[in-house]
Amino acid sequence: MDTQTPASSDRPRQYDLVVFDWDGTLFDSTALIVRCIQAAVCDVGGAKPSDEAAAWVIGLGLMQALAHAAPDVPPERYPELGARYRHHYLAHEHDISLFAGVLPMLAELKVRGHQLAVATGKSRRGLNDALHAVELKGVFDASRTADETAGKPDPLMLHELMAELDVRPERLLMIGDTTHDLQMALNAGCASVAVSYGAHESQALQPLARFVAPSVAQLHAWLLRHA
Secondary structure: OOOOOOOOOOOOOOOEEEOOEEOOEEEHHHHHHHHHHHHHHHHHOOOOOHHHHHHHHHHHHHHHHHHHOOOOOOOOHHHHHHHHHHHHHHHHHHHOOOOOOOHHHHHHHHHOOOOEEEEEOOOHHHHHHHHHHHHOOOOOEEEOOOOOOOOOOOOOOHHHHHHOOOOHHHHHEEEEEOOOHHHHHHHOOEEEEEEOOOOOOHHHHHHHOOOOEEHHHHHHHHHHHOO
């Protein structure tokens, strides 16, 4: 596919609302999250999960993710497991940033009249801190986090965003880096696009997505032509 020629700015929109996952899609945090999950599991005496196992759970709600990554840790230790994850993540959260090219992409989507939102497995506090840190206030029209609705792939986040912004399912496009994001979109009756530079491999994403973008630049180009 030719990704060099953008569509004209007056092209009719196919999607009124573009919803982004956060970690691994807009924010370059996958490697850090993997390390923090592994450290937290080891801190409570569990067997260190592989990089692949830790990456697979990214996008789920925190407790759901940690429980899956640490099957040998008893449920009564999940609160401690979550606390250790937050300890490790907070120690390094300012070492990471948006992927290059994300801000221009979001700005151009806004100019073209798209509403923008975030649907993430992060907590509300974590997302608010991230939005403040990267100076994105005002860019997104709405957001939902796993701790205030339901974790992916439950479609509740997208249902609530559609209700708040008065958008029909066929007018919403979900963009994410995990099969959890894409399955959530499918469960909500919405289309999705994947990025393969995050937590899950392209081969797993392809059956669920309209397009799999290997870079922010190619995601940007696809959105200009097709969104």
